[in-house]
Amino acid sequence: xxLLEIKNLTVSFDTAAGPFMAVQxxxxxxxxxxxxxxxxxxxxGKSVSMLAVMGLLPNTATVKADRMAFDGVxxxxxxxxxRRKIIGKDISMIFQEPIASLNPxxxxxxxxxxxxRFHMGMDRAQRxxxxxxxxxxxGIADPELRLSSFPHQMSGGQCQRIxxxxxxxxxxxxxxxxxxxxxxxxxxxxxILDLLVSLQAKYxxxxxxxxxxxxxxxxxADRVIVQYKGRKMEEAxxxxxxxxxxxxYTRALLSALPENAVGDRLPTVSEVMFEPAPSxxxx
Amino acid sequence: MTRVVEGKNIVxxxxxxxxxxxxxxxxxxxxxxxxxxxxxxxxxxxxxxxxGKSTLARIITLIDPATAGExxxxxxxxxxxxxxxxxxxxxxxxxxxxxxxxSLNPRQKIGDVxxxxxxxxxxxxxxxxxxxxxxxxKKVGLGHEHYNRYPHMFSGGQRQRIAIARALMLNPSLLVLxxxxxxxxxxxxxxxxxxxxxxxxEFQLTYVFISHDLSVVRYIADxxxxxxxxxxxxxxxREEVFADPKHSYTKTLFAAxxxxxxxxIKARLAKKKAA
Numbered sequence: 353x354x355l356l357e358i359k360n361l362t363v364s365f366d367t368a369a370g371p372f373m374a375v376q377x378x379x380x381x382x383x384x385x386x387x388x389x390x391x392x393x394x395x396x397g398k399s400v401s402m403l404a405v406m407g408l409l410p411n412t413a414t415v416k417a418d419r420m421a422f423d424g425v426x427x428x429x430x431x432x433x434x435r436r437k438i439i440g441k442d443i444s445m446i447f448q449e450p451i452a453s454l455n456p457x458x459x460x461x462x463x464x465x466x467x468x469r470f471h472m473g474m475d476r477a478q479r480x481x482x483x484x485x486x487x488x489x490x491g492i493a494d495p496e497l498r499l500s501s502f503p504h505q506m507s508g509g510q511c512q513r514i515x516x517x518x519x520x521x522x523x524x525x526x527x528x529x530x531x532x533x534x535x536x537x538x539x540x541x542x543x544i545l546d547l548l549v550s551l552q553a554k555y556x557x558x559x560x561x562x563x564x565x566x567x568x569x570x571x572x573a574d575r576v577i578v579q580y581k582g583r584k585m586e587e588a589x590x591x592x593x594x595x596x597x598x599x600x601y602t603r604a605l606l607s608a609l610p611e612n613a614v615g616d617r618l619p620t621v622s623e624v625m626f627e628p629a630p631s632x633x634x635x
Numbered sequence: 636m637t638r639v640v641e642g643k644n645i646v647x648x649x650x651x652x653x654x655x656x657x658x659x660x661x662x663x664x665x666x667x668x669x670x671x672x673x674x675x676x677x678x679x680x681x682x683x684x685x686x687g688k689s690t691l692a693r694i695i696t697l698i699d700p701a702t703a704g705e706x707x708x709x710x711x712x713x714x715x716x717x718x719x720x721x722x723x724x725x726x727x728x729x730x731x732x733x734x735x736x737x738s739l740n741p742r743q744k745i746g747d748v749x750x751x752x753x754x755x756x757x758x759x760x761x762x763x764x765x766x767x768x769x770x771x772x773k774k775v776g777l778g779h780e781h782y783n784r785y786p787h788m789f790s791g792g793q794r795q796r797i798a799i800a801r802a803l804m805l806n807p808s809l810l811v812l813x814x815x816x817x818x819x820x821x822x823x824x825x826x827x828x829x830x831x832x833x834x835x836x837e838f839q840l841t842y843v844f845i846s847h848d849l850s851v852v853r854y855i856a857d858x859x860x861x862x863x864x865x866x867x868x869x870x871x872x873r874e875e876v877f878a879d880p881k882h883s884y885t886k887t888l889f890a891a892x893x894x895x896x897x898x899x900i901k902a903r904l905a906k907k908k909a910a
Contacts (some may be wrong), residue, residue, distance in 0.1 A: 393820035409763075508684075537683035538847060542708040553910070561648025564821060567850075570900050571822035593903060594897050609895060610854035617832070618825040618854070 353380040355526055355558045356405065356443075359419040363400050366412045374400045374413075376582040382558045384525065387549070389561040389573035389590070391605075396583040398562050402528050406445055407435050409592055423525060441471040445521040448531040450511035454503040460487075460514045462498030467521045486517040490547060509540040513547070520551060526558040527551075530605055533568065570594060578602050638710065639809050639841040640695060640728075641671040645704035647690050664690040666865040667704065672809070672858070675835065677842040679856035679873075681849065681888070687865040688845050689813060695843055696730045696811050709808055722756050729802035733814035735794035739786040745772075745797055746782040752804045767804065774837075775800040776830060792823035796830065803834070811843045816851060829854060849892045853877055861885050 363375040375397040382388045392398040404415045405427065420427045422443060427435065447453040455463060464486060466478040474482065480499070487495035497621040503511055512532065519527055529548060533541035549572055553558040561572055569576055569590065575592045578586040578601065586599040597603045606612060607619045647665040656679040665687040672678045682688045687745050700716035707713070708727055713720075719768040729752075732738040739748060749768035753759050759767070769779055775796040786794060790887065795815060802810055812831070814828075816824040828851065836838055852859060861869040861884065868882040880886050 393822060408659070488848075538849070539683060539887060539891040541893070553907075565893065566895045570895040571893045571903065591900055592896070594895065594900055605821060606895075608822050609850065610825075610828065610848075611850040611895065617829055 353424060354421075355384050355386075355423060357381045357419060357421045358401070358405070358417060358559075361404060361415070361417040361420065363397070363404050363409065363416075364414050366414070371381055371414070374582055375404070378579070378582075378584055380577065380584075382526070382560060384558055385552075385556045386572045387552060387559045387561065387572055389563060389569045389576045390579060391563060391566070391569055391576060392579035393564055395581065396579040398579050399530050402445070402530060402560065402562060406439055406528070407432070408445075437471075440467060441522040442524055443528065444522070444524045445528040445530060445604070446512070446515050446519050446532050448534050450508055450515050450535065451503055453515060453541065454511055456503050459500050459502055461501075464514065464518050464521060467518055471522045482521070483517075486521055487514075489520075489551070490514070490517045491543075492517075501580045508536055509544065512536065512540075512544055516544075516547065516551070520555070520557075523555060524557060526560070528560045528562070530562045531564070532561070534563075534565070541568075548572070566606065578605070637674045639672055639674050639708070640843070641707040642691075642695070643669050643705045645669070645691070645694060645706065646702045647687075647694060647699065648702045664867055665694070665701075668860075668862070668865075668867045670858075670860055670870065672841055672843060674808075674841055675839040676772055676857045677844050677855055678858045678860060679844045679846060679852040680860050680862060681846060681852055682862035683847055685864070686862040688862050690729070691842065691862070692811050692813050693887075694843050697724065698730075715768070716730070721882040723897075726756055727807055728809045728811065729805065729807040729859050730811040730813060731795070731798050731802050731815045734818050735791055735798050736818070738798055741786055744783055744785055748786075748797060749804055752801060756805055770860070771800045771804060774803070774834070776826075790823070791819050792826055795819060795823075795827050799827075799830065799834070803838075803840075806838075807840075809841045809843065811845070813845045814847070815844075817846065817848060824851070825906055831855065849888065861888065 358378065358380040358495065361375055361378045362373065364371040365372045378401050384534045390398045400409070404407050405420065409415065417428060422438065425438065461483050464483040468479045468482055483499060484495045487498060492498050492510060492513055532548065533544050536544060545568065548559065551557070561568065563569060573590045575589050577584055578599065580601050585601045586593070586597065588598065594606070597606060610618060644667045645665055649664055651660050651662055651664045652660040668691060670678060670700060680688045680691060690699065694701050697715050697720055700714065705712060708724065717900050746765065746768050749771055750764040753764045753767060769782060772778065772781055777796055778791065789797065801903065814826050819827060831842070832855070835842065844855055856873050859871065859873050860867050861882065863875070863884045867887045869876055869880060876885065880889055
């Protein structure tokens, strides 16, 4: 059985100019122990579809799907309080801006322990021991000392490690990483990606990487979904995607990579791509 | 070949005033960096946050004075700590910032954005300024109809075009680009890089291109300087640096850059299977 199964997901936002379709009929499934990358540019709906799974969209959003099931549980039928028991425990998410996604008013230790208290019902001593264990796991030096550090006292890379520690605190079955390294330096990016992939392998989690960086896809994914303007353009395993991309859009994206430049000019997506917009894509 | 900008042993220290419980200290942001760029060429400065690359950009752009060292622009020695800045010098170096959402005034129409440098630095008439702004819009791939619009009506890529247009209004001899494409999507990034290459060909522009993305640097640069903790640990032509990195930090940087070619994916998958 798939870990997460989504069929025909549509998300629309109510705006002053009428409903805006951010995601149009996305099908997606991820198996346990799999690394799935969702690639697309801004506005492709890649984050929105995952936020819909997490139930983190604002009230203006309307989520419709034929099926949205996690581990056999229908997410569409859950009450908010039932959903909160799954979110943060069995499915957890890491966001793009590590410094912004931690609460500046509380210490790193408090924020890790909060999850453990809420979902695992551990007592104080157990929480502290587990928090130190988690910090060691994500590669933070001097965990005992860092428990009482505030987010502003740590670097972006360290904050992202704390975020990962919070996300994996309850041994989730599925970890969703939304552009986890975009705000970080290349050398730190490498460390964080290695950490995510090693944790994924160690605990047999499913991992969804949302990214716009083809390099990150190539370095982490087993399978890739390419999205464009709310539609799925292509789905393939990572090797065949890079070796023989099927859709024009993927081909265009790959050829726009500076390292693939032939001669002086970079082919741009609009040049390579279908003009006008692809059949079925939002105008 | 004329030399547009030359720096000799540039040093920049910041004195951080002490707080209630800490004494004052000195941060050595740039520790003696030398470089030069010829007309029509691009020097890329690579490094991570805290390496001093943006401080160096501020010094080259004449925003910040250097603590020590000499800076020559178009062969003339410039020291803004002493002697200040003339209009003429201010015209010669322009900068494009990383975030096109933050670098344009949301309450200023595009026409005024482009006219402003002329208004401040030249004595041109309003009609002249309008004419020049219209021409510049065309050059960066926008149209006359954009003249009266506000920044929020544009996409990120278009805004970066506007920022580039504004920088070019005064015909600068040197353009400093501080991570100009890192906030942009891949496909838009390609368009902006193409635009920069076209403008360089057309006007013989000289670029100092600051980036942390090695694949972009490899595409656009003639010379590459790698900075680490305020020092230039590697400096040479693009071919030299990429083919044979000497310093261990450069090697680390290359190793950390994600690779998107089929061979490395195959290698990774094989490794994963074996594990």
